Amino acid sequence: MHYYNSIIETIGNTPLVKLNKVTKGIKGTVLAKVEYFNPGNSVKDRIALKMVEDAEKAGLLKPGGTIIEGTSGNTGMGLALAAVAKGYKCIFTMADKQSKEKMDILRAVGAEIVVCPTNVVPEDPRSYYSVARKLNQDIPNSFYPNQYDNLSNTAAHYETTGPEVWGQTEGKITHYVSTVGTGGTMCGTAKYLKERKPDIVTVGIDTYGSVFKKYKETGIFDQNEIYPYLTEGFGEDILPKNVDFDLIDLFIKVTDKDAAIMARRLSREEGLFVGWSCGSAVYVGAEYAGAS
Numbered sequence: 053m054h055y056y057n058s059i060i061e062t063i064g065n066t067p068l069v070k071l072n073k074v075t076k077g078i079k080g081t082v083l084a085k086v087e088y089f090n091p092g093n094s095v096k097d098r099i100a101l102k103m104v105e106d107a108e109k110a111g112l113l114k115p116g117g118t119i120i121e122g123t124s125g126n127t128g129m130g131l132a133l134a135a136v137a138k139g140y141k142c143i144f145t146m147a148d149k150q151s152k153e154k155m156d157i158l159r160a161v162g163a164e165i166v167v168c169p170t171n172v173v174p175e176d177p178r179s180y181y182s183v184a185r186k187l188n189q190d191i192p193n194s195f196y197p198n199q200y201d202n203l204s205n206t207a208a209h210y211e212t213t214g215p216e217v218w219g220q221t222e223g224k225i226t227h228y229v230s231t232v233g234t235g236g237t238m239c240g241t242a243k244y245l246k247e248r249k250p251d252i253v254t255v256g257i258d259t260y261g262s263v264f265k266k267y268k269e270t271g272i273f274d275q276n277e278i279y280p281y282l283t284e285g286f287g288e289d290i291l292p293k294n295v296d297f298d299l300i301d302l303f304i305k306v307t308d309k310d311a312a313i314m315a316r317r318l319s320r321e322e323g324l325f326v327g328w329s330c331g332s333a334v335y336v337g338a339e340y341a342g343a344s
């Protein structure tokens with residue numbers, strides 16, 4: 053018999069799929085790592101499981117405990133699945149710009165959602181970062197994974213995503229493109245790939261309204277770069293510990309509009325029903341493959 057002991061054992065080993073239509077006329081091969089094959093429908097299942105299991109090993113998460121996290125939805129889903137499988141409770145803080153569907157899905161898997169205003173600075177006590185921290189202080193036997201600064205995030209990708217991409221491309225990969233939010237996906241994967249092939253070019257996707265690109269290019273954390281944008285989950289108004297700027301060769305910014313149009317094209321032309329952050333990554337990946 054071949055079966056999994058619980059849903060969390062099905063995380064990872066996602067397919068790499070060639071893009072055909074949205075890359076028409078481009079010589080290079082553009083491959084998408086389709087992370088919605090994970091049980092929680094996103095790449096974040098990988099880090100959720102690793103953060104929970106590392107916390108269990110470190111004695112930070114004990115039976116009957118509550119997991120509290122600020123999330124744009126995807127990490128929450130991964131944490132919720134781990135919580136269901138392992139018997140924990142979950143409370144998630146979310147910015148009010150996140151889609152209602154994401155909130156509904158998290159509630160469906162048993163999480164409590166606290167909605168916080170998007171347009172406040174991270175230090176504001178109402179921000180979804182601050183509210184998560186406060187809940188963690190107030191609720192006994194609670195664990196705040198903090199995906200931004202928890203290095204188990206990067207480690208999950210170094211241990212799983214990186215080796216998968218390397219194996220699936222038989223080491224032929226030349227460019228690795230990823231959005232950068234917490235930085236875990238980009239930096240864990242990039243670290244693994246660059247250790248094997250130092251000349252791989254790593255391209256971080258940033259948004260208009262985020263600090264990353266300017267910080268990489270000038271070392272300046274510019275408050276004027278920060279303003280609201282629609283795309284969910286990447287680009288930041290903080291510098292998370294999981295972003296290792298040395299592992300990201302360059303940043304390219306994508307507008308909400310280009311992200312949205314490419315996301316729609318991916319659904320209609322490739323059969324990949326994905327969101328705007330995937331749209332952004334493919335928008336740049338296709339452009340870059342055409343230019344290089």
Ligand SMILES: Cc1ncc(COP(=O)(O)O)c(C=O)c1O
Binds near residue numbers: 125127231330
């Ligand atoms: C929809 C979406 N895209 C991209 C990202 C960025 O991934 P990472 O946090 O690994 O940098 C996130 C992270 O929250 C996300 O939710």
